[in-house]
Amino acid sequence: MTDRDALPFPVPARPALGARLRDAVGILLRHPGDAVAIVKARLSGKRVRAAQAGAALFGLDHHALRWPGGERRRASVADVEGAGITVVLADEIARPLSPDVAIVVLTATGHALADGAPTSLARAFAAHPDRFALYGDALVRSGDALLPVLRPAFDPDYLRAVDYIGPVVAFRRTALDAVGGLGALDPQAPAFDALLRLAATFGAKAIAHLPAVLSFADDESCATTPPAGEGGRDNLSARLRIVRQDLERAGQSDVGAIPARDGVIAFARPLPDPPPRVSLIVPTRDRLDLLRPCIDSLIHRTDWPDREILICDNDSRDAQTLAYLIELTRQGIARVVPCPGPFDFAAMNNRAAMQATGRVLAFINNDVTATDPTWLDRMVREALRPEIGAVGARLIDGRGRIQHGGVILGPGGLVTHAHRFFPGEAPGYLSGLLATRRISAVTAACLVVESRKFAAVGGFDAAAFAVDFNDVDLCLRLNAAGYHSFYVGGAVLTHDEAASRRWTEEAQTRHAREVATFKKRWGPLLAQDPHYHPGFDPDLGTYARLRPGWPGADPIAPR
Numbered sequence: 001m002t003d004r005d006a007l008p009f010p011v012p013a014r015p016a017l018g019a020r021l022r023d024a025v026g027i028l029l030r031h032p033g034d035a036v037a038i039v040k041a042r043l044s045g046k047r048v049r050a051a052q053a054g055a056a057l058f059g060l061d062h063h064a065l066r067w068p069g070g071e072r073r074r075a076s077v078a079d080v081e082g083a084g085i086t087v088v089l090a091d092e093i094a095r096p097l098s099p100d101v102a103i104v105v106l107t108a109t110g111h112a113l114a115d116g117a118p119t120s121l122a123r124a125f126a127a128h129p130d131r132f133a134l135y136g137d138a139l140v141r142s143g144d145a146l147l148p149v150l151r152p153a154f155d156p157d158y159l160r161a162v163d164y165i166g167p168v169v170a171f172r173r174t175a176l177d178a179v180g181g182l183g184a185l186d187p188q189a190p191a192f193d194a195l196l197r198l199a200a201t202f203g204a205k206a207i208a209h210l211p212a213v214l215s216f217a218d219d220e221s222c223a224t225t226p227p228a229g230e231g232g233r234d235n236l237s238a239r240l241r242i243v244r245q246d247l248e249r250a251g252q253s254d255v256g257a258i259p260a261r262d263g264v265i266a267f268a269r270p271l272p273d274p275p276p277r278v279s280l281i282v283p284t285r286d287r288l289d290l291l292r293p294c295i296d297s298l299i300h301r302t303d304w305p306d307r308e309i310l311i312c313d314n315d316s317r318d319a320q321t322l323a324y325l326i327e328l329t330r331q332g333i334a335r336v337v338p339c340p341g342p343f344d345f346a347a348m349n350n351r352a353a354m355q356a357t358g359r360v361l362a363f364i365n366n367d368v369t370a371t372d373p374t375w376l377d378r379m380v381r382e383a384l385r386p387e388i389g390a391v392g393a394r395l396i397d398g399r400g401r402i403q404h405g406g407v408i409l410g411p412g413g414l415v416t417h418a419h420r421f422f423p424g425e426a427p428g429y430l431s432g433l434l435a436t437r438r439i440s441a442v443t444a445a446c447l448v449v450e451s452r453k454f455a456a457v458g459g460f461d462a463a464a465f466a467v468d469f470n471d472v473d474l475c476l477r478l479n480a481a482g483y484h485s486f487y488v489g490g491a492v493l494t495h496d497e498a499a500s501r502r503w504t505e506e507a508q509t510r511h512a513r514e515v516a517t518f519k520k521r522w523g524p525l526l527a528q529d530p531h532y533h534p535g536f537d538p539d540l541g542t543y544a545r546l547r548p549g550w551p552g553a554d555p556i557a558p559r
Contacts, residue, residue, distance in 0.1 A: 048412035051540050052420045065546060067139055067146040073115040083118035090167065093182040093190050101173050104182070106191040108167040110217050114139075117214040121170045124210055124558050131558055132175035132206040133198055135165045136214030137535070148546070151430070153530035153559050154207040156199045157486075158437035159192070160243050160257075161265050163232030164430040166191040168215040175202070188238035196246040208558030211534050212551070233263025233431065240265060262427055264434045266490055269381040278304055278380060279358030279451070283312035283339070283348045284366040288321045290496070297370035299333065304376045309334035310356060312348040315341070346460035346470040349444070353451065353459055360384070361454055365445040367496040368395070375491040379448040382436065382486050389483030390449045390475045392442025393491035394433060396424040403495045404446075405432065406439035406487040407472055408541045409522075409529040414515065415441070415472050416541040418532070424492075429543035432489075439487040440479070440529050444471030445495050449478070457481055468511055469518045476522055530559055 080087060085103045088095075097104065103125060105113065117136070124134055138149040151164055158164060169191040176182060179197040186193040198206055232239075236259060243257045243265055256268035280298050284291045291311075298309055309328075313336050316322055328334040337355055339348040353361055360380055370376075375393060383391045395404035405419035405428060418439075419428050427434050444460075457477045460470040475485040519526065528534050537545040 048414075048416045048539055048541065049420075052416070052542060055421070055540060055542055055544060065147055065544065067148050075113040075115050075118050079115070079118045080113065083122035085118050085121065085170070087113065088182065090187055090190050093185055093187055097173065097182065103170055104173055104176060105168065105170045106194065107215070111138075111168050111215050112217070113168070113215055114213055117212075120210060120212060120214065120556065124208075124556075125170075125172065128208070128558055130206065131208045132202055133169055133171045133195060134208055134210055134558060135169045135195075136210040136212050137533070138168065139213055139216040141216070141218045148213070148535065149430075150211075150533035150535045150543075151209055152533060153209050154199075154204055155438045155531070156196065156204050158432075158435055159195060159199075160246070160267070161435035161437060162263075162431040163189065163192050163235075163239060165195060166232055169195060171198075175206070178202075186238055186242050189235050189242060192232075192235075192239060193242045196242060197249075200246060200249055210556055210558055212556045236263050236265075260490065261434055262431065264427075264431050264489075267436060269385070271381060271384070275305055276359035276380075276384070277306040277308065277357060278360045278362055278376060278448075279353075279356030280307055280309045280362045280364055281312065281349055281352040281356065282309065282364050282366055283314060283345060283352075284316065284321075285314040285343065286316045286318040286321045287366060288318060288324055290367045291321065292324065293369050294364065294366050295328065295334065298364065301370045301373050302376050303373040304380070306358075307376075308356070308358060310337050310352045311335070312337050312339045312352045314339045314343055314348060344462055344466040345444075346462035346466055350459045350462060353454060356451065359451060361449055361451050363444050363447045363449075365495065368445055369494050371396075371494055372492045375493055376448070378488050378491040382488055383448045383450055387482075387484055388486050389453055389478030389481070390442055390447050390471075391486045391488060392439070392448075393446045393493055394487075394489050395443070395446060395493055395495040398494070398496050400424045402426065402428075402433065403497050404443050405489075406531070407441035407443060407475070408532045409440045409472075410526045410532070411539055411541045413526060414518065415469075415526075417443070418541055419543065420541065422542070428489075432543075434489040436486070436488050436490065438484045439531055440525075441472040441475035441485050442487060444474070445497070446491075446493055447471060447474075453478060453481075453483060464517050464521070465514050466510065467507070468514045473518065473521070476525065528559075 083103070085105055086097060086101045087105045087107055090106070090108050103121065121134055125131065135151065137151055140147050140149060166189065171194060175198055176194060179194065179201055182190070195207060240257055240259065247253060247255050247257065254270045258266045258268060260266035282294060295309065311325065311328070311334050313325060316325065325336050329336055337352045339351055349363055360383055362376065379391045379393060382388055392404065392406060394402070397403040401424055402419045402422040404417045406417070407415050408418050409415055419426065419433055422428065422433070457474070461473055465473050479485055532541070535547055535550045536543055537547050
C-alpha cells in the first residue's frame with residue numbers, strides 16, 4: 001500500500017427510520033416513569049437534563065460514537081517532509097536526528113499521520129511560538145466501525161493518571177533538546193515522558209491541543225491503541241516509572257503513585273502532622289429522612305481524625321427534626337447554626353463557614369451520604385495543594401447512576417454535570433470518571449476547599465446566586481484567582497439530587513434571575529469548556545454524541 005492509498009473505515013448502516021421508531025416506542029412503553037420524567041424536564045425548560053435522561057434511556061455508550069466520514073488518508077511522505085517534520089517511532093528514538101530537523105512527531109507502530117496533519121502542525125507551531133508541543137485527536141478502527149478519540153485541553157494531573165494524549169505528539173526540536181533530547185526519553189512511552197518533562201520545565205501552557213483529527217490507527221494492527229473512550233491504560237509499568245521520575249524531579253518524591261482500577265494511576269499525597277481539622281457544613285430545613293442518613297454517614301463512614309459538623313438550620317419546624325438537632329448538640333456531635341428566613345443556600349453556607357474552626361471546609365448537601373470511608377481523605381489531600389481550589393467528588397444517584405462527574409461549561413448555554421446518568425461504575429470517556437484531574441467547576445453538593453482560599457474570594461456570592469450557580473460561580477472565581485478546580489474520581493458518595501427542594505413559581509422566577517446574572521458574568525467562558533471537546537454535542541455533556549455537522553471547515557487553533 002502506498003502512502004496515498006486510502007485506508008477504509010466502514011461505518012455500519014443505521015437501521016431504517018421505521019425500525020428505530022418502533023424500538024424507541026417499545027423502550028418508552030417499558031419505562032413509563034422515565035418517559036414522564038423526560039417530558040416534565042423538557043416542559044420545565046431543563047432541555048439538557050431532558051436530553052441526558054433520554055440518552056440514558058435509549059442507551060449511553062461511548063463506543064456508539066461513529067465518525068461521519070467513510071475513510072481517512074495517510075499523509076504523504078512529501079507532505080511530511082514539506083512541513084519540516086520528522087516522524088520517529090518509539091523504537092527509533094536512539095537514532096540521531098539531522099541538525100536541520102525543526103519538528104519531531106513521536107509515534108508508535110500502527111499509527112499514521114492523517115492527510116493534512118503535517119500542514120496543520122507546521123502552521124500552528126509557526127503561529128504560536130510559545131507552544132512547544134502539540135497533540136490532536138485520533139480515529140481508531142475498532143471492528144467495522146471508526147471511533148473518534150476526542151481529547152480535552154492539556155492537564156498534567158490528568159496525564160499522570162491516564163495517558164489520554166499519546167502516542168502521536170508533535171514537538172519542537174529545541175524543546176526536546178532542552179529536556180535531554182530523544183535519547184533521554186523512556187523508549188516504552190517516549191511521548192508520555194516528553195510531555196511530562198516539558199510541562200515540568202516550561203509549564204503546562206507550553207503544551208496545546210489542536211481540536212482536529214491528526215492521526216489514525218487500526219486496533220487490529222496496533223495492540224497498544226485503546227478503544228475510543230477508554231484512555232491510555234496500557235504500559236502501566238512504564239507509566240508508573242515515568243510518573244514517579246516526574247514527581248521526583250518536581251521535589252515530590254513523598255507523593256505515592258499507585259496502580260488503581262483499570263490501569264489508572266492514583267496518588268497519595270502526604271498530609272501535615274497532625275492532619276488539619278475539617279469543618280463539615282450541612283444545610284437543612286426539616287427532612288429528617290434525609291438529614292439523619294447524611295449525618296450518620298459523616299460520623300460512621302468518614303475516616304478523618306479531626307472533624308467538626310455544623311448544621312445550618314433553616315427554620316426547621318418538624319418536632320422530630322428539632323429533637324434530633326437538640327440531641328446532636330447535647331452529645332457534642334454537631335453544632336447547629338441558626339439560619340432563619342427564606343432559603344438562601346449561599347448565605348447559609350457562608351454563615352457556617354465564618355463560624356467553622358477547620359482549616360478545610362467541606363460543604364455537604366443534606367441529601368448526600370458517604371459510602372466509602374476514604375472519600376474525605378482523598379479530597380482533602382488534593383485541596384491542601386497550594387494550586388488547587390475547589391475539589392469535587394464522583395456522586396451516584398439513587399438508581400446507581402452518575403449524578404456528578406464534574407461540571408461542564410456551555411451545554412444548553414449554561415452548565416451541566418459531566419457523564420450524567422452513566423452507570424455509577426463506568427470509567428467514563430478517556431477514563432475521566434476514574435481519574436483525578438482538573439475540571440472547570442464542581443458541585444457544592446460535595447465540595448471541599450481550604451478556608452483561606454474560600455475567604456480570599458469572598459465565599460459564595462449570596463447576593464447574586466442565593467440558590468443556583470453559586471457553586472460554579474465560586475469555582476470560576478477561584479479559577480480566576482489562580483487556583484484549579486479539581487475532580488477526584490476515587491471519592492464516591494451518593495446524592496439524591498434536589499430531594500429537599502420544591503420547584504415553586506417563586507423558585508422559577510428566582511432561577512430565571514440567577515440564570516441571567518450567571519450568563520452576564522461568565523458568558524465568554526460558556527462558549528467552550530476547555531475540558532470538553534468542541535466536537536461533542538454541546539447540549540448533552542455525556543461524551544457520547546458528536547456535535548451536529550462536526551467536523552466543519554472552521555480554522556483550528558491550539559487551546
